[in-house]
Amino acid sequence: MSKYLMNKFLYTVDRDPELVERYREDPRGTVEWWEAERANGILNVLSAEQSSWLKFDDAEREALATHDYPALFGLGAHPFLALTLFIAMFERDYPEPLGFQLEYAQRLSHYALPYPDIAT
């Protein structure tokens, strides 16, 4: 299990306008590319010194590859990171203000306190 790596995916995609669009259009391909090419890059460190051990488990990879944000919530991905990125990708598809945000809440409505642990 790697809550950290899920968060790293959400974080590094969210801050890059091109990756936001790429993930919106091709979630599975983007996740596979990112896990192969980017997952082990230490931010602020040259690629020659990258890590060697980071990978998603199957449930995490599948949740990311299917834009399944309720599953990401259940797996303990940081809710702020997930919300911010998914708003960037999908708010535009909803004509009403907050339409996407309210659907997001509704799709998580089966979760009750205590929520899944987000500590990394």
Added chain:
Amino acid sequence: MATVAAVIASTHHPFYYRASTSTGEDRPPFADEWVAKITAFRQTLTRANADVLVLVGSDHFHQLWLDNMPQFLVGKAPFYDANWYNEEREFGLPRMFFTGQEDLSAHILRDGLDAGFDLAFSNELRIDHSVTCPMITLRPEADLPIVPIYTNIFAPPLPQPKRYVQLGQMIREVVESWPGDQRVAIIGTGHLSLELGGPRQFGPHGPDPEFDRKAVEWIASGDIEKALGEVSLESLWEPGNATHGFLDFMLMMGVAGAGQQADYVDSLDLFHTMEAYFTWYPKGGPA
């Protein structure tokens, strides 16, 4: 020695800028009331005639990341760029630029370290909406030099609530021991009950109005003891999964001092979260 000209605690709502500048059909129905309240709140800083602003906020996973996460960090730089692409994208926030007050940064770091706080520091910090929101609401000219201080309210494990209060007390003491005659306003922003990325988000009110009512009372009356008695790292999940932002209000209660009634208190019940605004004048009134 420096004077603490005002202590100000506020929510930071990234939608204020867009709401207050929008016109016509885009202007939300609550915008005029919100602007009126912010304009009145702004006067409480203007009246303090501050020369320098210490700004306490929290990076929202912009420059600070989980591979190297400080609990408390003081900016020490001559300048600060501010706001990020994803804040421009989601909230319409403008890019901003501030001058730093490096002497005060150095003083807070030196005396803070000596007081037992192992403060991290940054010599190149791009700051985010936790600091720019109060600048937009309270000092839109952005013409005063700043010292930004970041706290971790976001990425567990967090320090205990009492540590935020103690940090606030330390900041107050250290600012008051800064040589010179500058007038310093200490401004910090946090949240009342708030849910982000969870099932209770974006409701017609904040997720826990009862918590908000109690929290406003604690802050307005300076009741640190009661706040510490009722708030724990565990309990803060209950009012909403982003309510740990309340820890920065507790820090500001530490700055203001135990039992210190706020001189100015206002709030605004909005969708999603309650806004709350507090100002203390430590020596009883502005200069």
